[in-house]
Amino acid sequence: MRWLSYFILAYIALGVQxxxxxxxxxxxxxPNLVLLVVIFLAVNGGREPVLLGSFILGVMQDLFxxxxxxxxxxxxxxxxxxxxxxxxIVYREHPLTHFSLALTGGILCGVVLTIHGWIYPxxxxxxxxxxxxxxxxxxxxxxxxxxxxxxxxxxxxKRAFAFRRRL
Amino acid sequence: xxxxxxxxxxxGLVAVGVLGSFIIPPSITGRAQGKVDILLKPxxxxxxxxxxxxxxxxxxxxxxxxxxxxxxxxxxxxxxxLKQQITxxxxxxxELKLVEEERKRLGKLLDYFKPVGVIGGDASADRESxxxxxxxxxxxxxxxxxxxxxxxVGRLVxxxxxxxxxxxxxxxxxxxxxxxxxxxxxxxxxxxxxxxIGRGAxxxxxxTLEDAKQIKPDDWVIIADTTDYPDILQGRKIxxxxxxxxxxxxxxxxxxxxxxxxxxxxxxxxxxxxx
Numbered sequence: 001m002r003w004l005s006y007f008i009l010a011y012i013a014l015g016v017q018x019x020x021x022x023x024x025x026x027x028x029x030x031p032n033l034v035l036l037v038v039i040f041l042a043v044n045g046g047r048e049p050v051l052l053g054s055f056i057l058g059v060m061q062d063l064f065x066x067x068x069x070x071x072x073x074x075x076x077x078x079x080x081x082x083x084x085x086x087x088x089i090v091y092r093e094h095p096l097t098h099f100s101l102a103l104t105g106g107i108l109c110g111v112v113l114t115i116h117g118w119i120y121p122x123x124x125x126x127x128x129x130x131x132x133x134x135x136x137x138x139x140x141x142x143x144x145x146x147x148x149x150x151x152x153x154x155x156x157x158k159r160a161f162a163f164r165r166r167l
Numbered sequence: 168x169x170x171x172x173x174x175x176x177x178x179g180l181v182a183v184g185v186l187g188s189f190i191i192p193p194s195i196t197g198r199a200q201g202k203v204d205i206l207l208k209p210x211x212x213x214x215x216x217x218x219x220x221x222x223x224x225x226x227x228x229x230x231x232x233x234x235x236x237x238x239x240x241x242x243x244x245x246x247x248x249l250k251q252q253i254t255x256x257x258x259x260x261x262e263l264k265l266v267e268e269e270r271k272r273l274g275k276l277l278d279y280f281k282p283v284g285v286i287g288g289d290a291s292a293d294r295e296s297x298x299x300x301x302x303x304x305x306x307x308x309x310x311x312x313x314x315x316x317x318x319x320v321g322r323l324v325x326x327x328x329x330x331x332x333x334x335x336x337x338x339x340x341x342x343x344x345x346x347x348x349x350x351x352x353x354x355x356x357x358x359x360x361x362x363x364i365g366r367g368a369x370x371x372x373x374x375t376l377e378d379a380k381q382i383k384p385d386d387w388v389i390i391a392d393t394t395d396y397p398d399i400l401q402g403r404k405i406x407x408x409x410x411x412x413x414x415x416x417x418x419x420x421x422x423x424x425x426x427x428x429x430x431x432x433x434x435x436x437x438x439x440x441x442x
Contacts (some may be wrong), residue, residue: 012263014290015210018298021288022432023218023226028366030292048173055180063203064290064298069196070187072291077181082339113293121336124193135365139292 001041001049009154009161010057010097012018013037018064026072029138031146034061036108038076038099039147042083043092044163067113068120075112080106091151095148102147106140182386192327194421201326204286204298211287217231219435247428248316251404254344254351254389259404279399280314280438281305286434287430295365295399295432299327305439312396314438317428319402321391323439331431332405337363341405343382344390344410354381361388361405367432371423372414379421388425397440 017033024030040052045053058073064071083101090097113136185245187196202303267314284300299313313320313329319339321331330337341361342355356378359371371388386404406425 011207012210015207015287016214017290018204018207018287019214020218022430022434023215028368031291034290041224049176055177055184058184061290063200064207064287065172065200066289066294066296066324066328066334067291068188068191068193069199070184070191073184074188076179077184113291117293117335119189123189135293141286 001053001064001164002160005160005162006053010034010060011130014060014064017061024053026142027138029135029142031143031148032109032139033143033150034072035076035079035105035143036102036147036150036154038079039083039105040151041159041161042080042166043087043090043097043101044155044158044161045149046164047084047117050080050084051077065114071113071116075109076114079108082108093115095152098147099144102151103144107137107144110136110140137143175183176230178245179208193220193417201298201324204327205301208300209288215285215287215435219433222433246318250346251316251318254387255402257351263363276314276399279441281441282436285435293335293365293402295331295363296321297326297329297331297369297432297434297437299325299329299437299439302439306442308438310395311440312400313440314400314403314428315431315436316408317436319400320434320437322412322432328353329437331365332361332367333367333369333427333431334384335363336367336425337369337389338384339395339405340392341388343388343408346387352384352410358391359388359423361365365424368409369425369427371425372417374421374422376421376425379411379423382408382411382421382423384410 011037019031021030034057038057041053041057042050054076055073055083058071059078061072061076062069083105086101089103136156171226172399177314228353240355252373281302281304283302283305286298288298289296306322308326309322311323312414319332321337321401324330332339338360338363343356345354356374360373361369361371362401364370374382388408390400390405391401393401406427409426410425411421411423414420
């Protein structure tokens with residue numbers, strides 16, 4: 001994977017993600033554009049760069065949120081592992097693939113963050129706040145609806161990433 | 168790198184991630200956050216500007232502020248500001264009758280607060296915060312309140328990040344009241360504890376239905392929390408009541424949903440306390 005392209009994409013995705021908060025919402029739910037980048041990497045790339053790239057993407061997202069550092073890093077790693085495991089059995093250009101992977105990835109994020117939302121206040125006190133709940137699951141649906149468009153566009157740019165998959 | 172070495176190194180990385188997200192206290196992990204938000208400004212600034220433009224043209228306006236044209240919008244906005252000023256001044260006036268030295272605190276809000284630009288919102292769909300631009304002469308220490316023209320926005324956390332009042336488990340003590348014929352009427356209830364519940368809303372659930380029988384949609388909730396908020400902010404608006412109904416599972420208690428007058432996540436500028 002070409003890391004310069006990766007960092008440019010990560011920068012743009014994070015910038016757009018924090019910029020659109022409050023403006024691009026349906027029923028107070030925002031899409032997760034960074035998750036779509038993780039799916040794009042995992043559906044095309046090799047195992048090692050994808051796992052590392054997803055973890056770094058999560059760390060970068062953690063820098064711009066109230067969640068403790070490491071939360072999205074672990075979550076995106078799990079999503080990347082899941083998508084990598086499906087790499088050989090899905091048609092990676094098909095919109096239905098994009099929709100289903102984004103929906104499953106979003107639900108996986110929701111489950112991890114909901115569990116995190118239960119455990120973290122028990123360890124560090126309720127005033128630390130927690131996320132989770134219905135917002136994550138509506139966000140998963142919204143992200144999945146956008147996935148065929150965003151991933152469709154990204155798939156057209158995949159040459160810039162020089163993905164090399166293990167045989 | 169061999170497969171085994173990568174696996175070992177990666178497991179180590181993920182273990183550090185798990186430690187950070189679950190075990191390490193937020194006072195430590197929070198130090199790294201909110202420091203680099205400014206790096207995203209070149210992307211977030213223009214995108215937020217364009218999104219705001221589209222939203223102004225085609226987006227929905229909060230029901231309490233729905234108006235027919237631009238002039239009406241300005242008048243409604245000024246009216247809202249004036250009502251807030253009057254609430255604030257009335258409360259201050261009552262206080263001054265008792266404590267004369269409080270007089271000095273009756274100043275313009277900008278004497279105490281400085282406008283600071285917003286970079287963007289929270290990168291997680293389930294948390295509600297704003298990152299703000301670096302600014303000189305303002306107190307960015309954690310816990311300091313942040314406001315806007317329409318009332319309280321939230322409090323600062325580590326880094327230049329504002330945790331919004333609508334973020335889950337944000338707690339503030341308030342007081343209910345309403346405007347009737349240009350007069351501010353306080354509604355006598357036990358002090359409501361207003362909790363953020365995410366998705367741009369807050370909830371009060373510590374009042375019984377009997378306590379809440381006078382509360383109606385569109386009533387105001389104002390700050391009445393002298394322990395955590397300075398006197399200058401007492402009486403400032405938190406939000407307006409959207410609905411009152413029996414609390415599911417506790418039929419004797421009321422569930423009062425409160426929403427800020429504006430979508431706090433769309434703010435382009437907030438007021439931060441001066442040093």
